[in-house]
Amino acid sequence: MHICKKLEIKNLHVNVEGKEILKGVNLVINTGEVHALMGPNGSGKSTLATSLFGHPNYEITQGEVLLDGEDILEMDVDERARKGMFLAFQYPSEIPGVSVVNFLRMASKARLSSNGGEGMSAREFRKILKEKVALLKMDESFLSRSLNEGFSGGEKKRMEILQMNMLQPNIAVLDETDSGLDVDALKNVSEGVNQLVGENFGALIITHYQRILNYIKPEFVHIMVDGRIANSGGLELVEKIEAEGYDWLVNSPVASAV
């Protein structure tokens, strides 16, 4: 299994349907670090998440994204995943007729065999899968259902985190995984993330709300405004935003100076 250590985003500019959404994003995520990314609606947070993974509708016009020094913008989507990157989708696709267990087996083989590593036996796979399902307080019956088909919003989010736990990525981006979750689901999902947090795991957690950050503690907090990181700091930034909103940033000299 390939293990990556550092994701560097340098002056990233991205157009969607001809319109510039990201206007020069700079960010470094190392394994072992948890970053939170906040910002008003439409500031470009989800665009950043999706462009890092090479969605065909997102056109990179400038900048670089390096994974351990290697340019990932030249890589296919699947290669990025096999190198250890993971995106928890805000709106995961439904794949009718493909069972969760079969899909996870395929994806896990693809991940484990990167760098010519050994796959795991079917028995081992099932054992680990059952542990992760229990960890996320999911029902095992989910495993034989079609992937995301007919799942509630909360179930889809749990499924994303289950996949993340099975694939053991090194750099994960969670795109509003917390939205639409009730308190219990939020706790379970957070627990699923915290299980991974460690020296081989770094995360960028995109969120609108403070509440997920009560369960997953980021060391770094970034605020995105109008396609740029307008401010970076620690947890104190979150409190300030809860208290004052984003207005002070929108008009701040930092945002307009870049």
Added chain:
Amino acid sequence: MPTSEQEQLNLDEYKYGFKDPENYVFKPQKGLNTEIIRTISEMKKEPEWMLKFRLKAYDMFLKRPMPNWGGFLGDLDLANIYYYIKPAEKESRSWDDVPDDIKKTFDRLGIPEAERKFLAGVGAQYESEMVYHSIIEELEQKGVIFISSDDGLKKHPELFKKYFGTVVPIGDNKFSAINSVAWSGGSFVYVPPGVKVEMPLQAYFRLNSENSGQFERTLIIADEGSEVNYVEGCTAPTYSSDSFHSGVIEIIVKKGARVRYTTIQNWSNNVYNLVTQRALVEEDGTMEWIDANIGSKLTMKYPSCYLVGKGARGDILSLAFASKNQHQDTGGKMIHAAPHTSSTIISKSISKNGGRSSYRGQVKVHPGCKGVKSSVVCDALLMDDYSRSDTYPYIEVDEPNSSIGHEATVSKVNEEQVFYLMSRGLSEDEATGLIVKGFLEPMIKQLPMEYAIELNRLIELEMEGSIG
């Protein structure tokens, strides 16, 4: 997951495109005339009534017009086809008796393997005669007949004559008429009252010899309260000029009986496959057609159920996969001619690389047939912008007290789904293949396991290199 063997295949060539040297006992000239018909009948040592049947059918064939609907038949030259070829002197009962080169062909198709899996019986049609046919003793002891139709005519003349041509009348359509003229081979199955055949009866079909027509004629009679599951798989080698296949399948489902007829057809891209499949379903009987059509140049095939007894039920699961230069015009027909009959048609089609698949189906409810229920669901999946899918549903309901449903969807393989799966490490081909398999899953899970595996493998082959 492609195996190393599959990777070696040149995909421009048809998977089963190997060709045996021709070594046939008899080979008449091309085309049809009364002389050829008399020769066929004579060589088969048939009774007089069958010769008359063939000659009458020839008359009908001449009178019937070519269909002006469905697919394009303009390139089909019926005068340029061999209508009868006999590969070996007699049929074989055991594997050891099968001639070596024929055996090699079957080896490549996996027939012995299928038998090792203790299938109930194997009838394999090689060219126009049954060359290999075995039945396990248990079935014989139960009185089940599973032989070639030619043998059925000889060994069970009364039973055969009683039902032959009763479900698909002699001049039903142009192609059933050709079949009635030139029919050879196919299976004859009789299941006595109350007997349940647990293992599926299987027949493999294979065309060989350029321009050979194949006109198998299958007759299945499931007597009262009996059950049988018949499975047919077809593969054909690639040839330069067009081949023609026109089978007729007649099934009689007696009171309370249950028949499932499964076809997996994988013709090479030059075959015209124009087949008439029909079942007559009596009171409380159930008929299930599972019909998977892959390959061929043009397939026109609409398995039908004539629900003539109260409480009779018909189900059709239809799968079509149309690729470049292929047209699958398939669907089904449900004729409700008795009260409280019910039917479902589920059709799934995939079109790629400019292929065209059409669903054509008919549901008819006769007046006075109260309490009829019917549901039709057609889902089409388009792999690209150049492929095509059409739906032609014909619904004719002459009884207000009935419940009829029809749903149709057309979807394109969705970029978001592909992106999602690729973001988990699957290649683009794997992602697309998985979406297609998922689309077909409701159908594939109905198949016996070895067929499900085979079908999955065929679809993987069809899918390879379909991107970009």
